[in-house]
Amino acid sequence: MIAGIIDIRSRRLPDYVTLPLTALGLILTLALEPGAILPHTLAALLGFLAFYLIATLYRRLRGHDGLGLGDAKLLAAAGAWLGPLNLAPVVFVGAVLALVAALILRLLGRNVSLQMTLPFGPFLSAGFFGFWCLKISGWSPF
Template sequence: MSRPVLILLHGVVYAGAFAVLQGPWFSVVLGACLIWASVVDFERFEIPDLASLFLFVTGLAVAYGAGVLVWHVAGAVLWAALFWAVAAFYRRYRGWDGLGFGDVKLIAGIAAWVGFYGTIWVVFAAAIAGIGMLLINAVLKGGQFQGSQQSAVAFGPFLCFSAWAVWLTGVS
């Protein structure tokens, strides 16, 4: 899939949801960062550090304005630590990366926006969607599951779409 098509697809979904739910103006910042991280991760299995940093800083600014900064900082730190621990554990016992450090930084940025509790729903929805994608890929390939190294799926886009849904529904 080409980059312009990916950006257009993301833009239509994000803009459509934003228009229907009429979120606050700073949701545009969140949506733009999520699109950026999602498209790059889909194409290169890499999340730009600058996208994660911008998500983190702007998320904390919004949390500060809402008076919930402490919970969002705590969520960012705890979720990043949890993702890092899972990535390190997987790497140690499987011998390859199953969750990259870009995902660790991305979840910190997402948690800065949706807080500790909202991130629970982000991770849950992203995991279900990612597993669903692996199952769909297996079915499309004639029921042959390739194994985890051959069936790599970028997790960032699932985190980004889930974060957008949680943000717009206010589940945090």
């Protein structure tokens, strides 16, 4: 959740938050579920690559950034902690929460347009945290 707060304040997800988070996820996976280290490592790579490709494509099509590499590194951390089956649900929940936030801003009279920027880190962090809570409670469907 700290990553989300930093992103709100600075519009950045710094490496000193995201990279240790990824490493810690892999270390804990190795310690607690040694047989899951390969899927979790692949999930971290897949998470990063997916957002990296989206960010690159967006930049080429629109001429400016729309998704930062900090978001890609945060999704890599989610993959390291949660494994590959949770990546899509984490992104989905983050996207829905971001859309709800934009709708609330609109209802409050704020100008919501295609030029508006909204940091994605807080919403991605919320999805990550929610699915992590489900996982440690044993309620995760994955």
